[in-house]
Amino acid sequence: MSTSLPDAVVGACDAVDAALADLPATDLDARTPCADFALRALVEHFVGTSGAMARLGVGEPLDPEDPWGGGDHATEGDWVGRLRENLARIAEGWGRPEAWEGEAQVGGNAMPRPMLGQMALIEVATHGWDVARSAGRDVRLDPGVADALDDAAAQTAELGRRMGAYGPEVHVGPDADGLARALGRTGRDPAWRG
Numbered sequence: 001m002s003t004s005l006p007d008a009v010v011g012a013c014d015a016v017d018a019a020l021a022d023l024p025a026t027d028l029d030a031r032t033p034c035a036d037f038a039l040r041a042l043v044e045h046f047v048g049t050s051g052a053m054a055r056l057g058v059g060e061p062l063d064p065e066d067p068w069g070g071g072d073h074a075t076e077g078d079w080v081g082r083l084r085e086n087l088a089r090i091a092e093g094w095g096r097p098e099a100w101e102g103e104a105q106v107g108g109n110a111m112p113r114p115m116l117g118q119m120a121l122i123e124v125a126t127h128g129w130d131v132a133r134s135a136g137r138d139v140r141l142d143p144g145v146a147d148a149l150d151d152a153a154a155q156t157a158e159l160g161r162r163m164g165a166y167g168p169e170v171h172v173g174p175d176a177d178g179l180a181r182a183l184g185r186t187g188r189d190p191a192w193r194g
Contacts, residue, residue, distance in 0.1 A: 002144060002147065003144030003145050003148045004148075005100065005114075005117055005118065005148060006094060006095050006096060006097050006099070007095070007144075007145075007148075008121055008144070008145045008148035009091060009095060009117065009120055009121050009124065010091045010094075011141065011142050011144075011145035012121055012125040012128070012141060012145055012149065013087040013090050013091035013124055014091065015139050015140055015141050016087055016124055016125065016128030017084050017087045017088070018140075019128065019137045019138065019139045019140075020080050020083060020084055020087075020128075020131070021084075023080050023137070024135075027039065028040035028043065028075050030134050030135075032130050032134045032194075033129070033130045033134070033183075033188045034130050034167075035167070037130075039131070039134045039135075042130055042134070043075050043079050043131065044070070044073075044074040044075060045127070046123075046128075046130075046131060047069070047074035047079060047082050047083060048069030048070050048074065049068050049069065049127070050083060050086035050087065050090060050127075051069045051082075051086050052067060052068050052069045053086075053090050053094070053120040053124070054089035054090045054093060055089075056116055056120070057089065057090055057092070057093020057094040057096075057099050058089065058092065058099075059099075061105065062105070062106060062107070064107070064108065067107040083131070087124065087128075090120055090124060094121075100113050100114050100117045101113060118152040118155065118156060121148070121149055121152050122152055122156065122186065125139070125141065125179070125182065126153075126183065126186050126188065129179070129188070130188070133192055133193070134194055136194065143177065143178065145178075146179040146182070147178040149178060149179065150178040150181045152182075153182040153185040153186055154181075157169070157185045160186065166186045166187045167187020168187055169184060169185055169187065170183070170184040170187060170188060170189045170190070171184060172184040172190060
């Protein structure tokens with residue numbers, strides 16, 4: 001039985017939240033699976049984008065000047081708590097089937113909500129994995145959630161690479177699970193260890 005996209009978003013948020021729970025103090029200058037980001041820059045990006053995805057999921061407008069929420073100074077104070085709050089709001093919003101209907105305004109452009117929901121799933125799962133791996137933790141997705149993530153990554157891979165959102169594909173073995181396949185499609189090495 002396949003997992004619906006709303007249920008996949010909830011499952012990904014829950015899995016990333018579990019990986020971040022009780023996270024000890026972490027070196028914000030640590031490397032990450034994203035070659036372009038040290039952990040500090042990745043957290044600032046992820047706090048911003050996860051906040052934007054949370055707002056979109058519950059139908060709130062984005063800041064027209066900074067739709068993806070730059071997340072400046074996001075690492076000050078309890079950044080783990082802010083990420084976990086955003087994850088709860090993403091699950092609440094995108095976990096509702098009606099959140100996937102129609103369009104939403106993003107930076108002055110109408111975007112299909114199903115596309116935005118897929119982006120929320122990919123953003124949560126991949127950047128959540130990036131942060132967790134940088135801190136020496138794993139994200140454990142239910143197989144149905146992982147397969148839904150891989151389907152979303154497969155549908156967006158070409159466009160994601162063209163836009164610079166994904167790195168070059170990392171090929172994984174034929175027996176790789178859905179999370180490993182999705183990570184590879186988005187330019188991450190699933191075997192990465194800091």
